[in-house]
Every structure is written in structure tokens, then in C-alpha cells.
Amino acid sequence: MTRVFSGIKPTGHLTLGNYLGAMRRWAAVDQHRADGLFCIVDLHALTVDHDPARVRRLSRQAATLLLASGLDPELCTLFVQSHVDEHTRLSYVLECVATDGEMRRMIQYKEKAAREQGRGGSVRLSLLTYPVLMAADILAYGTDEVPVGDDQAQHVELTRDLAVRFNQRYGQTFVVPRATHPGVAARVMNLQEPTSKMGKSDDAGPGIVYLLDEPDVVRKKVLRAVTDSGREVVYDREERPGVANLLEILAACEGGDPGELSGAYASYGALKKAVAEAVVEVLRPVRERHRELCSDPAYVEGVLRKGAERAREMARPRVDAAFRAIGLLPPV
Numbered sequence: 001m002t003r004v005f006s007g008i009k010p011t012g013h014l015t016l017g018n019y020l021g022a023m024r025r026w027a028a029v030d031q032h033r034a035d036g037l038f039c040i041v042d043l044h045a046l047t048v049d050h051d052p053a054r055v056r057r058l059s060r061q062a063a064t065l066l067l068a069s070g071l072d073p074e075l076c077t078l079f080v081q082s083h084v085d086e087h088t089r090l091s092y093v094l095e096c097v098a099t100d101g102e103m104r105r106m107i108q109y110k111e112k113a114a115r116e117q118g119r120g121g122s123v124r125l126s127l128l129t130y131p132v133l134m135a136a137d138i139l140a141y142g143t144d145e146v147p148v149g150d151d152q153a154q155h156v157e158l159t160r161d162l163a164v165r166f167n168q169r170y171g172q173t174f175v176v177p178r179a180t181h182p183g184v185a186a187r188v189m190n191l192q193e194p195t196s197k198m199g200k201s202d203d204a205g206p207g208i209v210y211l212l213d214e215p216d217v218v219r220k221k222v223l224r225a226v227t228d229s230g231r232e233v234v235y236d237r238e239e240r241p242g243v244a245n246l247l248e249i250l251a252a253c254e255g256g257d258p259g260e261l262s263g264a265y266a267s268y269g270a271l272k273k274a275v276a277e278a279v280v281e282v283l284r285p286v287r288e289r290h291r292e293l294c295s296d297p298a299y300v301e302g303v304l305r306k307g308a309e310r311a312r313e314m315a316r317p318r319v320d321a322a323f324r325a326i327g328l329l330p331p332v
């Protein structure tokens with residue numbers, strides 16, 4: 001069975017972008033057709049300035065929201081990265097095959113390092129080595145497929161390079177994974193800045209729809225979305241990114257093609273109303289299920305405990321094999 005690994009970073013409240021671009025597909029498709037591992041990658045959240053209590057809170061919330069979105073612990077493995085030591089064990093070994101130059105070429109590193117410096121902070125070494133830990137997350141499980149958004153494609157490419165290099169130097173150990181991209185909603189854009197991704201670690205603002213926003217808040221954010229001075233609803237990503245984003249969100253919520261949907265709306269106002277209601281409806285069951293799960297934290301903890309046990313069993317043999325292959329003595 002195809003093995004799929006994907007992660008979500010507890011760096012902010014989860015957004016409509018996370019849901020439409022990733023979580024919904026994990027629950028509706030990936031966990032049914034594949035052996036799915038879905039991970040709250042909390043170690044990655046430590047690579048930038050953070051509040052420890054907030055990371056813990058967001059990790060719990062992400063697990064609850066993933067279950068609320070339909071992940072079924074009977075069908076997939078849901079766990080927290082820091083609960084499975086194999087990730088950091090393997091990360092060190094992979095640091096011994098990766099190069100400094102490779103790390104510095106990562107676009108996300110350059111962007112995030114500049115952001116940290118812009119905020120007057122220093123750049124953590126872990127931000128530079130983050131793609132190696134991500135490679136370890138993936139390679140530890142013999143992953144075949146990694147569903148990712150556009151911005152993570154370079155990291156999966158690096159993961160493939162490291163797997164191939166390790167296998168060539170030290171013997172066949174890792175499966176070489178491939179990235180898969182969601183067809184719809186690959187990149188939900190910020191409603192106020194439609195040329196930037198709707199990112200959960202961006203400063204909170206009216207351009208980001210959070211999964212736990214009240215319906216009226218969702219409506220307000222969508223109705224205030226930035227469009228342009230035109231009047232006619234046409235789908236043109238380059239010239240009219242705001243309207244294109246709304247059409248793509250609508251298509252992701254209701255099905256259909258953004259270009260074809262554009263013909264159904266006579267004004268931006270009508271389009272925004274339709275998008276607002278579509279988003280409210282898509283998020284309604286998630287919010288309701290989330291509320292139920294919050295009243296049973298022991299259930300969520302149990303899922304994470306079993307998930308970590310299963311993940312550990314899957315990862316350990318391959319990570320042990322990598323230790324032996326690269327020259328480390330087995331424990332006596």
C-alpha cells in the first residue's frame with residue numbers, strides 16, 4: 001500500500017488554507033487510499049521565536065482539528081513529531097550527508113531568516129537545518145508520497161536528493177519519495193493581500209479565515225476581501241488576483257471550475273456573498289465536531305498516544321538500519 005506522510009506546524013491557528021489545501025484531502029482521500037501518517041510537527045515550530053505554552057496549546061488544538069476534519073485513527077496514524085525520537089535520531093544522520101550550501105539555498109530559509117531579522121531577532125540554527133529534519137520525518141517511514149503545497153516542493157526535492165545520496169554511499173536504506181500537489185486550493189491567498197499565501201503564522205488580520213472563526217466573523221472577512229476596481233467577474237490570476245482567489249475558494253468549497261463559476265455572478269458583491277456562505281457551510285461540521293472533541297480531551301490524548309506507538313514501531317527499524325549503514329556500532 002502506498003505510504004503517505006504529511007505534517008502540519010503548530011505555529012498558529014489553522015486556517016482555511018490549511019483545510020482546503022491539505023487537511024480536507026487527507027481525510028477524504030489519502031487516509032482511505034493509502035497508509036497515511038499525519039503528524040503535528042511541533043519540533044519545526046521551535047525554529048522561530050515562539051511562546052512554549054502557545055506551541056503546546058496549538059499542538060493540542062491541531063490534533064483536535066485534524067480529528068474534527070475527519071481523520072480516523074482506525075484508518076491512519078495521527079501523532080506528534082516530538083513523541084517519536086526517531087525523527088531527531090535520523091535528522092542528525094542526514095545532517096551528515098547534507099551540505100551547508102544546500103541548506104542556504106532553500107528559499108523558505110532565506111524568507112524566514114529575513115523575517116526574523118526584520119523583527120529584530122536572530123536566526124536560529126534550527127531554521128537552517130529544518131529541511132533536514134523534514135527529510136527525516138519523511139524518510140523514517142519509507143514514505144512514497146508527500147502531499148505538499150507549492151512552497152514545500154523544494155524541501156521534498158532535497159529529501160529525494162538526500163535519500164539517493166545516502167543509498168548510493170551507504171547502501172539501499174531509504175525509499176525515494178515524491179511530492180504530490182493538491183489540484184484545487186493548492187494556494188489559498190490572503191483575502192487582504194491576494195498575492196500572498198493565507199499563512200497561519202502571519203500576523204492575525206482580516207485577510208485570514210481561521211477554522212474556528214465564528215460564522216459572522218467569516219462572513220465579515222470574506223465580504224471585506226480586497227478585489228480591484230473592475231466590475232465584471234472574470235477569472236484572471238495575474239490581473240485580478242483577489243477575484244481569482246475568491247473564485248478558487250468557491251470552487252474548492254462547492255466543486256466546479258473557477259473560470260466557469262465566474263459566469264454565474266453579475267457583481268463582486270454577489271460573488272462575495274456566495275463565497276462567504278460556502279465557506280461557512282464547509283467549516284460548520286468541523287467546528288461542531290471540534291466542540292464535541294474538546295469535551296473529551298482524554299480521547300484525543302489516547303489517539304496521540306497510540307499514534308506515537310505505531311509511528312515508533314514503523315520508524316525504528318529503518319532508522320536503526322541507517323545508523324548501522326553509516327558506521328555506528330549497534331548498542332551492546
Ligand code: AQP
Binds near residue numbers: 018021147148198200
Ligand atoms: N494558504 C494555503 N493554501 C493551500 N494550502 C496551504 N497549506 C498551508 N497554507 C495553505 C498547507 O497546509 C499544510 C500544513 O501547512 P504547514 O503547517 O506546514 O505550514 P503553513 O501553514 O504553510 O505555514 P505558514 O502558515 O505559511 O507559516 P509557517 O510556515 O511559519 O508555519 C501544508 O500541506 C501546506 O501546503
